Amino acid sequence: MTYADLYKNELLQEVIPFWEHYSIDTKYGGFFSCIDNQNKVFDTDKFMWLQCRQIWMFATLYDELEQNKKWLSIAEGGAEFILKYGHDGVFNWYFSLTQNGSPLIAPYNIFSYTFACLSLAKMYKITNEERYKKACLKTLEHIHQREENPKGKWNKSVEGTRPLKNFALPMILCNLYNEMGSLLPEQTKKEKATSCVNEIFDQFWDSERGIILENVTLEGQFSDTFEGRLFNPGHGLEAIWFI
Amino acid sequence: MTYADLYKNELLQEVIPFWEHYSIDTKYGGFFSCIDNQNKVFDTDKFMWLQCRQIWMFATLYDELEQNKKWLSIAEGGAEFILKYGHDGVFNWYFSLTQNGSPLIAPYNIFSYTFACLSLAKMYKITNEERYKKACLKTLEHIHQREENPKGKWNKSVEGTRPLKNFALPMILCNLYNEMGSLLPEQTKKEKATSCVNEIFDQFWDSERGIILENVTLEGQFSDTFEGRLFNPGHGLEAIWFI
Known part of the structure; x- marks a missing residue:
């Protein structure tokens, strides 16, 4: 077996099925990412980094590997959730949410924005829906605005020292x-x-x-x-x- | 040998001499706290928690164990340094400073205040100097003001969730x-x-x-x-x- 086959089998027979089976929150949307080695969800908080990376992953599988409707549907479910709950209404992306989507940790972390941007760009690519384009470009604008001082008011470093x-x-x-x-x-x-x-x-x-x-x-x-x-x-x- | 003797010997013959010999910054004042197992200072940043705890420790040894002038002088040297550089001018206590006392990390951490308060109270007790009293009570006032939301603007939790x-x-x-x-x-x-x-x-x-x-x-x-x-x-x- 070549390494390529080995990796592909591991991905498609082990890794992806795990996330398909255990990470989908069928009640509130979005994904669980705190799953123990008995496949049991031990915490339901939803971190934007992980919501967005999972959307990107399933969208990319759909885009590059196989146009599998299930993968599209998982990606869309996640995108629905983050567009509805993941930001403050003008695409400032929270760091984390409760299971039902209430904001827990403020939009202090620029990587919540970059991962949102990545997932939305990919969703736009596979669906061509305007709402993904709009959200993605607005998020990119915020990223540029925050590039010089990414943490904004949460920055604890005294300027200049x-x-x-x-x-x-x-x-x-x-x-x-x-x-x-x-x-x-x-x-x-x-x-x-x-x-x-x-x-x-x-x-x-x-x-x-x-x-x-x-x-x-x-x-x-x-x-x-x-x-x-x-x-x-x-x-x-x-x-x-x-x- | 009783445990009391064992601890006292260890404290007075090992622990305290280490800090007396290796932690005093004779150039800028205050104390080094990043010292490796060759007794070499590997970083010169000064954290308010540790400056204040060291002041309190030497002041307390002087107060409770023996009126040793060296201990008094170490405590006073530290107190001089924190009163000069440790706060923003109105007793908001920085989290850390560079070696020469420039502020590095903002006064976001309420425990920098509580440890400052502890060390200043003890300095007042052993010296009776008004400046320690004033600084201590002003710091206590800040602590009370911040009790409800200790991290203030640096708090990342979304209120209410x-x-x-x-x-x-x-x-x-x-x-x-x-x-x-x-x-x-x-x-x-x-x-x-x-x-x-x-x-x-x-x-x-x-x-x-x-x-x-x-x-x-x-x-x-x-x-x-x-x-x-x-x-x-x-x-x-x-x-x-x-x-």
């Missing part, structure tokens, strides 16, 4: 531009994604140590601080996948 | 009232500390499970959520020490 920039946002934006499909001009997507890749290699890649740093100075230099010394090999691998 | 109350604040307040010495009337201290103890036993103590919960509903009931299921045995032991 130790300005650092973080690797996670250019990394995800690189992914995002590549996933926007027809929602952005080819030229824009190419320029933006290239700029993210350059930022990663010019600024966050520490060639001396051979690692990708999570936080660097505004000049892209190593900062000998808690934040500056942080590195996360798995995060680096994730970036390579996007690049 | 899942109101819970947290064990840590009544626990520390119980300690605080007992440490205020002549700065509060005896009657006030007794009433406040008793009310904290009652809150802990009536609300956070889960008699069915035999544990102290970290978060309970406003009615003092178990909440079957991530926050509600959290318990921390060490935190419970810490509370018993205060009580």
Whole structure:
């Protein structure tokens, strides 16, 4: 058996069936993501990161692997839920919700926005529905507005003392531009994604140590601080996948 | 050798000398708290929790064990540093500072206030200096103002969805009232500390499970959520020490 077959079997016979069987909330919509090793839901809170990634996953399976109605229906169920409950009415995306969709944690986290944007772009691609396009582009606008200070009023760093920039946002934006499909001009997507890749290699890649740093100075230099010394090999691998 | 002697020897011959020798920042004042097992300072950031606890510790050794001038001088050096750099000018206490005292992390954390209050009360007790009294009482005022919503604008919970109350604040307040010495009337201290103890036993103590919960509903009931299921045995032991 080739590795490709091995992975494909594992995905389609183990991983996807697990999520199809145990993660769908048939009562309130959306997905459960806290499931124990007896397949039992041990917590019903709904995190936007995970709702959105699951929508993206089933939409992508439908788009790229097989036009399976069940996958479409799972993706649509999730998209319905996040459009109804996941944001404050003008596409500021909460961090988490209760099972029935009441907002639990404020829209402080820009990655709730980026994952919403990714899932909506893919939903637009497979359905061509205007509401996904509108929500996706409005969310992208918020992301751009928040790029300089992603945490906004929730930012606890005192401005100016130790300005650092973080690797996670250019990394995800690189992914995002590549996933926007027809929602952005080819030229824009190419320029933006290239700029993210350059930022990663010019600024966050520490060639001396051979690692990708999570936080660097505004000049892209190593900062000998808690934040500056942080590195996360798995995060680096994730970036390579996007690049 | 009795346990009392064993602990006293360990404290006075090992623990305290370590902090006397390696933690004092003779250049900028205050204390280092990131010291590796070669006794080398590996990070110079100064966290208010730890600055204040060290001031309290040396002030308490001076107050209760021996009027050792060195201990007084260490406590005073720390108090000098926090009064100069630890707050925003009106006793809102930062979470952390750089080595030279520039504010790094905003005054979001109420425990920076409670530990400042504890150290200042003890400094007032051993020196009788008005500036400690003033700073301590102003800080206590801030703590009371923030009791209902300790994180203020940094609070990420959406109001009303899942109101819970947290064990840590009544626990520390119980300690605080007992440490205020002549700065509060005896009657006030007794009433406040008793009310904290009652809150802990009536609300956070889960008699069915035999544990102290970290978060309970406003009615003092178990909440079957991530926050509600959290318990921390060490935190419970810490509370018993205060009580």
